[in-house]
Amino acid sequence: MNTEIKILKQIEPKDFTLISGLPGVAYIGKLSVDYLMKQLKAELVGEVYSKHFPPYVLIEKDGLVELLKNQLYRSNSKDGRNFLFLTGNAQAFSPEGQYEVANEVLEWASDHGLKRIFSLAGFVTDRPFDKPNVYITTTKSNLLEEMKKLGGIALDQGIISGANGLIMGLAKKMNLEGACLLGETHGYQTATGRYLSDAKAAKAVLNLLASFLDLKLDMDPLEKQAQQTDEVIAKMAEVERRIQEQMKQEAKKPSYVF
Amino acid sequence: MEEDTWIRYYGKTVVEEPVAIVGSPGLRSIGKIVVALIAKETRAKPLADLYSSHLPLIYETRPSYAAHPALPGIGGVKVRQGMVELPKVQFYACPKPSLIMVEGCHPNFAGQYQVAQKTVDFIAGLGTKMVVVTAGYGSKERKVCCAATSQEVLSEMKKKLGVEVDYQGPFYGFSGLVFGMAKRKGIKAITLFAGTTPHPQNPEYPDLEGAKKILNTVRPLLQPKKA
Numbered sequence: 001m002n003t004e005i006k007i008l009k010q011i012e013p014k015d016f017t018l019i020s021g022l023p024g025v026a027y028i029g030k031l032s033v034d035y036l037m038k039q040l041k042a043e044l045v046g047e048v049y050s051k052h053f054p055p056y057v058l059i060e061k062d063g064l065v066e067l068l069k070n071q072l073y074r075s076n077s078k079d080g081r082n083f084l085f086l087t088g089n090a091q092a093f094s095p096e097g098q099y100e101v102a103n104e105v106l107e108w109a110s111d112h113g114l115k116r117i118f119s120l121a122g123f124v125t126d127r128p129f130d131k132p133n134v135y136i137t138t139t140k141s142n143l144l145e146e147m148k149k150l151g152g153i154a155l156d157q158g159i160i161s162g163a164n165g166l167i168m169g170l171a172k173k174m175n176l177e178g179a180c181l182l183g184e185t186h187g188y189q190t191a192t193g194r195y196l197s198d199a200k201a202a203k204a205v206l207n208l209l210a211s212f213l214d215l216k217l218d219m220d221p222l223e224k225q226a227q228q229t230d231e232v233i234a235k236m237a238e239v240e241r242r243i244q245e246q247m248k249q250e251a252k253k254p255s256y257v258f
Numbered sequence: 259m260e261e262d263t264w265i266r267y268y269g270k271t272v273v274e275e276p277v278a279i280v281g282s283p284g285l286r287s288i289g290k291i292v293v294a295l296i297a298k299e300t301r302a303k304p305l306a307d308l309y310s311s312h313l314p315l316i317y318e319t320r321p322s323y324a325a326h327p328a329l330p331g332i333g334g335v336k337v338r339q340g341m342v343e344l345p346k347v348q349f350y351a352c353p354k355p356s357l358i359m360v361e362g363c364h365p366n367f368a369g370q371y372q373v374a375q376k377t378v379d380f381i382a383g384l385g386t387k388m389v390v391v392t393a394g395y396g397s398k399e400r401k402v403c404c405a406a407t408s409q410e411v412l413s414e415m416k417k418k419l420g421v422e423v424d425y426q427g428p429f430y431g432f433s434g435l436v437f438g439m440a441k442r443k444g445i446k447a448i449t450l451f452a453g454t455t456p457h458p459q460n461p462e463y464p465d466l467e468g469a470k471k472i473l474n475t476v477r478p479l480l481q482p483k484k485a
Contacts, residue, residue, distance in 0.1 A: 049442065055325055055370030056430040057438035059405045063412050063423030065449070067438035093327060093367075 003050040003097075003104045011045055011074055013113040017213070020086040022070065022163045025122030026185040026198035029164050032120040032205045033087045039217050042073035042085055048105060052097020053090045070101065072108075077215060084109060091163045102167045106174065117171045117178035120205050121164035122198065123155070124187035132184035132204045139172040143179050150211045155182065181205045188236050196232060199225035263310035263369070263376045271303050271351035273358060275387040277479055282362025282432040284323050286454045287462045288394035289433055290361060291469035296480065297359045302350035305358065308376060312369020313345040321461035323431030325367040347377060347432075355482040358384060362432035374435035378443050389440045389447035390479060391433050392472050394465065395425045397453030402475045405429075406448045407441035415448050419475050425451050450475055 021033030036042075048070035058066045070088030077083065086105060092098045106114070123135050136152035137160070138144040144154055160168070160180060171178040183201030190196065203219060203226045210217045279296055281289025296302070314331025335342040350359040358381055365373040381389070395403070403424030406412040415421060429437065429449070440447035452468035 051371035051375075053371075055367060055435060056428045057434045059426055059429055059449075061426050062409070063405045064409070065405055065407055065429070065437050065441055065447075067435075067442060 003048065003052065003100050005072070005104060005108050006047045006049065007045065008047065009043065009045045011112055013111065014082045015115045016074075016082045016084045016109065016113050017116045017118065018084045018086060018109050018114055019118045019120065019209075020164065020167050021120040022086065022088055022091050024091065024162050024164050025124055026183075026187050026195045026201060028122035028183040028185060028198055028201045028205060029120040030087055031197055031199060031202040032183070032209075033085050035202065035222055036206060036209075036217070037073050037075065037085050037087065040075040040077065040083060040215075042075035042083070044071060045074050046072035046108075048072065048088070048101060050092055050097060050101050052092035052094060052100060054093050058089065070105070072105070081213075082113075084112075084114070086167075098163050098166050099170075102163055102170050106167065106170055110174065114176065117167065117176055118209060119164045119168045119178070119180040120202075120209070121160060121162075121180060121182050122185045122187065122201060123158070123160075123182035125184050126186070129184065132198075132201045134204050134208045135182040135184065136179055136208075137168070137182075138177075138179040139168065140177050143177055147179060147181075147208070147212060150208055152181070152208055181209055186233065188233060196236075197225075197229070199229045202226075262312065263308065263372050265306050265308045265376065265380055267306040268304055269306075271305055271353060273305075273351045273353055273356045273384060275385050276351070276356040276358045276381075278358040278360055278381045278386045278389045279392065279476070280360040280362060280389060280433055280436050281392040282323070282364060283462050284431055284433055285321070285394035285396065285461060286457060286465035286468060288452050288454060288465055288468045288472065289392040291464060291466060292392040292472045292476075293359045293361045295469060295473050296357070296476075297350045297352075297361075300352040300355070300357060300480070302352040302357065302359055304348065305351035306349040306380065308347035308349070308373065308380070309344050310365060310369055310373050310376075312365035312373055313347075313363050314366055315345050317364070322364045325364065325370055325431070327367040330366040330368070347373065349380070355480050357480065358386065360436070362436070364431050370432070370435055371439075374432060374439045377432075377436055378439040378445070382443055382445060386445060388479075389436070389445055390476060391437045391447065391449040392469075392476070393429070393433050393449060393451055394454040394468055395451040396456045397424070398455075399453045400468065400471065401453050402471050403451050403453070404448050405437075405451070407437075407446055411446045411448060418478050419450075421450065421475060424453075
């Protein structure tokens with residue numbers, strides 16, 4: 001096995017919009033896509049396995065084992081539009097692996113009528129903000145202009161590392177219409193280096209995407225999560241402030257006192 | 259050499275619908291000890307060896323199961339009484355009770371999935387009806403808990419072995435991936451985790467007591483089939 005898509009349910013090739021969000025900075029992409037899938041009652045159609053995913057399995061709370069994988073879901077909106085979603089619990093580890101997995105998924109999606117791609121992710125800034133910006137980058141200039149009108153900010157320069165960025169680059173190579181929506185975050189991490197989920201940024205990303213795609217979403221549950229994110233971030237900022245204060249005090253002490 | 263992972267099959271012991279017991283030198287070497295104890299008790303015979311260019315002789319990671327792409331290890335051979343041996347995954351078999359024992363070995367980062375896949379394919383080819391992976395987990399309580407490939411298997415094992423779910427989190431290395439790959443292959447599988455105290459200076463320092471707890475728990479699965 002290198003990379004393999006296991007089809008669980010055959011789907012008819014149609015004009016699909018693929019929305020991708022894999023675990024990355026502050027889990028913004030994954031959180032957004034998982035939320036959207038729930039709202040649109042998406043069904044699982046395929047699983048992506050790869051030897052390029054990190055070499056471990058997960059033992060879940062219910063005691064069941066899970067290999068690391070990406071998952072493909074599909075749903076129809078009320079007006080009959082077709083959506084595919086790419087989510088999962090891992091990204092490939094190496095650049096070679098990320099290209100391989102992204103190419104396999106895009107090839108499969110192309111065979112099933114892929115027309116447009118949206119990739120959702122996070123963008124770390126250090127500016128203080130109340131409302132996170134949503135930065136955008138697209139494969140076609142007309143799409144960029146349309147999204148700017150809805151409040152998106154064109155990303156002037158920067159990098160989008162990992163699969164969420166790569167899929168957009170490959171989409172451009174395939175001459176597909178696509179946009180990457182990057183929710184602004186401070187990217188807080190725990191002591192073990194794990195990102196805290198930023199529901200506030202996910203909400204901002206979804207608001208822009210829903211406006212663009214004209215989707216009616218119930219944002220109340222995500223709003224509650226966003227409030228919790230705010231509380232956690234406020235606590236972390238307070239801890240950070242206290243540590244800085246303490247360090248300043250320590251620095252003032254004469255060095256010969258022990 | 260075309261393939262970089264291959265199996266040398268001795269094929270001397272015939273096993274029918276065996277249960278495969280898997281263990282590797284993971285946390286406190288519990289899995290590896292369980293496999294050695296059962297092999298000794300059942301007088302199991304060597305069945306096959308799996309070799310791979312992804313199996314290092316010297317690990318640059320500590321513990322060996324925490325593979326890292328930048329630390330692939332160093333290849334080489336073991337020498338015992340003047341004879342050389344490549345690092346390998348070893349398979350033993352016992353006809354009655356029908357068992358296969360798999361003593362694992364941790365590949366480098368790039369070969370983990372390949373070696374686990376080859377192992378699962380091999381034991382599946384022998385008609386294995388169930389895989390029992392054994393390992394340790396960091397816990398203050400010295401009890402045995404379990405994880406499984408499905409709720410049905412979990413319920414069956416809770417009843418048969420009197421174990422409960424306790425550990426939640428990642429399961430690294432050879433044994434973890436064999437467990438995951440068995441699920442993907444459609445073979446029913448469980449892991450029995452023995453609670454053990456981590457030994458930061460030497461993570462693979464043997465814990466015989468933990469291994470014996472698993473051995474006592476797994477016994478109902480080691481009984482010969484009634485005619």
